[in-house]
Amino acid sequence: VPARPWVGAAADGLAARVFGRALGGRDLALGLGALNALAELRQSRHGRPGTPGTCAAWLAAGALSDALDTAVTMAAWPELPRRTRWLVAVSAGGAAAAGAAGAVAVLRDRPRRRR
Numbered sequence: 001v002p003a004r005p006w007v008g009a010a011a012d013g014l015a016a017r018v019f020g021r022a023l024g025g026r027d028l029a030l031g032l033g034a035l036n037a038l039a040e041l042r043q044s045r046h047g048r049p050g051t052p053g054t055c056a057a058w059l060a061a062g063a064l065s066d067a068l069d070t071a072v073t074m075a076a077w078p079e080l081p082r083r084t085r086w087l088v089a090v091s092a093g094g095a096a097a098a099g100a101a102g103a104v105a106v107l108r109d110r111p112r113r114r115r
Helices: 004-012 014-044 050-077 083-107
Strands: none
Touching: 004 014, 004 083, 014 050, 050 083
């Protein structure tokens, strides 16, 4: 069902269902990794381990994944359902931009080391 707006009726085929589940698993893993890294970073400000670099890496990995989804969508643009392709492209592109902005924000917010 979630793949239908992206690829239309082709989402009902076995290959599309397997691929869609794999993408869902990827997104779940990236999201949980980012949430865990953010939680560790938050705790690090109270004396526990956690690094901005690790957190930014998880956020950047999710952003890259979403950017690639956007690129794949744009490459297949003429073959995708007309009514929903914009929704998918804007959603994936927005997620890529938000993830990249989050990674930059985490890195900018890190404490500066004294030299």
